[in-house]
Amino acid sequence: MGVISISETPLHVLAVDDSNIDRKLIERLLKTFSYHVTAVDSGIKALEFLGLQDVENFQSFSPSPEVEVNLVITDYCMPGMTGFELLRKIKESKSLKDIPVVIMSSDNIPARINRCLEEGAEEFFLKPVRMSDVDKLKPYLSKNERKTTDEEECVSNDSSGAMDDDDGGGGNDGVEARSDEDEQIEKDQSLLILPP
Amino acid sequence: MERNQMHRQIANTRKLMFDQGYLDEQFIQLEELQDGSNPNFVEEVVTLYYRDSARFLSNLDQALEKRPLDFSKLDNLMHQFKGSSTSIGAKKVKTECTHFRNYCNARNAEGCKRTFQNVKKEYTTLRKKLEAYFQMSRQVGPVETAYASSVVVCTIRYDTIHSLHLNIIHSNLPLRRCAARSH
Numbered sequence: 001m002g003v004i005s006i007s008e009t010p011l012h013v014l015a016v017d018d019s020n021i022d023r024k025l026i027e028r029l030l031k032t033f034s035y036h037v038t039a040v041d042s043g044i045k046a047l048e049f050l051g052l053q054d055v056e057n058f059q060s061f062s063p064s065p066e067v068e069v070n071l072v073i074t075d076y077c078m079p080g081m082t083g084f085e086l087l088r089k090i091k092e093s094k095s096l097k098d099i100p101v102v103i104m105s106s107d108n109i110p111a112r113i114n115r116c117l118e119e120g121a122e123e124f125f126l127k128p129v130r131m132s133d134v135d136k137l138k139p140y141l142s143k144n145e146r147k148t149t150d151e152e153e154c155v156s157n158d159s160s161g162a163m164d165d166d167d168g169g170g171g172n173d174g175v176e177a178r179s180d181e182d183e184q185i186e187k188d189q190s191l192l193i194l195p196p
Numbered sequence: 197m198e199r200n201q202m203h204r205q206i207a208n209t210r211k212l213m214f215d216q217g218y219l220d221e222q223f224i225q226l227e228e229l230q231d232g233s234n235p236n237f238v239e240e241v242v243t244l245y246y247r248d249s250a251r252f253l254s255n256l257d258q259a260l261e262k263r264p265l266d267f268s269k270l271d272n273l274m275h276q277f278k279g280s281s282t283s284i285g286a287k288k289v290k291t292e293c294t295h296f297r298n299y300c301n302a303r304n305a306e307g308c309k310r311t312f313q314n315v316k317k318e319y320t321t322l323r324k325k326l327e328a329y330f331q332m333s334r335q336v337g338p339v340e341t342a343y344a345s346s347v348v349v350c351t352i353r354y355d356t357i358h359s360l361h362l363n364i365i366h367s368n369l370p371l372r373r374c375a376a377r378s379h
Binding site for chain 1: 222225226228229234237240241244245247248275276278279280282283284
């Protein structure tokens with residue numbers, strides 16, 4: 001089936017939250033799963049980071065080749081642009097619409113949750129976000145990664161089985177200290193899981 | 197001998213904060229995020245909380261001075277403070293914040309002012325306890341602190357050491373059950 005060139009770059013998550021504490025928390029949570037994290041404090045900054053110029057008029061888009069975001073996780077209640085508005089802008093953008101978006105909120109309002117899911121959010125997490133929530137992000141991130149190889153066909157059947165074994169950086173047993181060697185072994189194994 | 201006593205004191209101080217309802221499960225979530233590469237994570241988050249809280253409480257104080265009261269603004273400010281408090285597991289503070297927001301929704305000025313005093317009181321009490329706890333923890337060293345609680349109880353029953361270790365990190369309740377079983 002040819003050679004797969006798997007990128008060594010870790011998956012990149014863009015976290016958006018106006019709360020300093022929640023930003024620190026989500027960043028730490030994501031890093032325990034070995035994701036690369038960029039954290040910003042507003043929807044506008046998020047769109048700027050994603051490469052959207054002239055955000056207000058939604059005019060031009062010039063993606064930075066170095067910036068690749070595999071998932072956006074955003075708070076709902078933010079001053080200026082809400083998480084919902086950010087979600088909408090991403091889904092309306094031709095170049096950004098395939099990026100999975102997850103919404104977080106401290107309020108459990110079913111109507112709000114439904115609205116977000118209908119607008120295209122993949123998940124809705126109630127705050128405070130826990131490790132078990134971040135664990136649910138794996139399928140959205142691995143799907144995205146696979147799109148960049150030409151092996152989508154062969155891989156799709158294996159995806160549920162294979163990726164479940166990959167601990168993705170040891171988020172489940174947060175109590176134990178992980179050695180660098182452990183992490184390297186897991187990284188190597190995740191490379192081996194994908195079919196030839 | 198002294199070191200064991202310190203460990204025990206730290207574990208008891210921590211347990212008391214849970215037993216008395218000052219902290220909830222979320223604080224344990226923070227502890228789980230602390231490890232060798234982030235040895236001071238909990239204290240860093242809590243310090244950030246003090247800093248943000250000072251700002252929120254000051255803004256709330258000012259907003260409560262205005263006549264007439266802007267209940268929508270008050271609710272919004274308290275929503276943010278409640279969010280931070282929830283994120284660190286500040287249980288009693290969170291409860292008082294909820295009472296405040298209820299009074300905002302009812303547009304009850306007296307209720308708001310009264311509960312705001314309670315919010316500040318609970319915040320101050322918790323802060324004092326946490327500051328004492330972290331000061332003690334620093335004296336025994338950062339890495340050992342995470343295991344201070346487990347060390348104390350693990351010595352009671354060696355056959356269930358593994359589950360005890362996990363239980364202590366995840367919930368304060370098993371500490372009581374373990375103590376009962378050891379008798």
